[in-house]
Amino acid sequence: MSIPYTPQTPAEAPTCYRHPDRQTFVRCTRCQRPICPECMRSAAVGHQCVDCVAAGAQSVRRVKTAFGGVQRSTMPVVSYALIAVNVVMFVLQKTVPGLQRELVLWAPAVAGGEYYRLVTSAFMHYDILHLLFNMWALYIVGPPLEQWLGRLRFGALYALSALGGAVLVYLISPISAATAGASGAVFGLFGATFVVARRLNLDVKWVVGLIAINLVITFSLPNISWQGHVGGLITGALIAAAYVYAPRDSRTLVQAGVTIATLVVFGGLIVWRTADLLDHFGALISR
Numbered sequence: 001m002s003i004p005y006t007p008q009t010p011a012e013a014p015t016c017y018r019h020p021d022r023q024t025f026v027r028c029t030r031c032q033r034p035i036c037p038e039c040m041r042s043a044a045v046g047h048q049c050v051d052c053v054a055a056g057a058q059s060v061r062r063v064k065t066a067f068g069g070v071q072r073s074t075m076p077v078v079s080y081a082l083i084a085v086n087v088v089m090f091v092l093q094k095t096v097p098g099l100q101r102e103l104v105l106w107a108p109a110v111a112g113g114e115y116y117r118l119v120t121s122a123f124m125h126y127d128i129l130h131l132l133f134n135m136w137a138l139y140i141v142g143p144p145l146e147q148w149l150g151r152l153r154f155g156a157l158y159a160l161s162a163l164g165g166a167v168l169v170y171l172i173s174p175i176s177a178a179t180a181g182a183s184g185a186v187f188g189l190f191g192a193t194f195v196v197a198r199r200l201n202l203d204v205k206w207v208v209g210l211i212a213i214n215l216v217i218t219f220s221l222p223n224i225s226w227q228g229h230v231g232g233l234i235t236g237a238l239i240a241a242a243y244v245y246a247p248r249d250s251r252t253l254v255q256a257g258v259t260i261a262t263l264v265v266f267g268g269l270i271v272w273r274t275a276d277l278l279d280h281f282g283a284l285i286s287r
Helices: 050-059 077-095 099-103 107-111 117-123 126-148 151-172 182-201 206-222 228-243 248-284
Strands: 040-042 047-049
Touching: 047 151, 077 099, 077 117, 077 126, 077 151, 099 117, 107 117, 107 151, 107 248, 117 151, 117 206, 126 182, 126 228, 151 228, 151 248, 182 206, 206 228, 206 248, 228 248
Parallel strands: none
Antiparallel strands: 040 047
């Protein structure tokens, strides 16, 4: 007796869950769904699909700095960006006629409504040695501070230090003086480094020596704006103290509040100084 032969239909190969027209025998090691070469990502063991990789990335806890800032990477992006901006502005300053005159801090121009000079002057340098010293200092003390505080807080600290130096220059420097340089911001970083290092119980002898040497140079050499240096130093130290000694439970609120309050105080001082200058030199400033 003969038994008829019935051919068996081979099992149909699975298809990629994202591309149904593509057959594959590879499965995601996490969800076990079939994946084609375009949808697979290498993992520690086997391959994962793009959805599982994305879900895993979202579940990774962001690392925070000691004082609340989010640490996304070890690259001091803000420090290097500030150095680049200063270098670019120096090149433009030396190649574009009249740019330096329009951007440095000169009290009559500020009182006349050119308040932007309080900011732009921090990116102007009168010679290459001035630029190199400030950028070297920023390169040395900027990255550790950025690592400790996080990018946002470090950027705010730098900006407020620069503005603090400019405001003190505007308040008490001779009205005819034209001031430029990132020194105010750099001195602010010096002061902040001292405060943060003390908070972290680190050795501060080197930064005390650094501040002392630079203050001696500031008050010994001619044509150096001690107002900008001292204003930046005090601002940087005070802002850093508010950032690193803020209560943990309300840290972000306190840090943001101090930042805004400082801007308000600076704004009030600028308005007051402007009114005073216009009262005394209004006719000359308006020309």
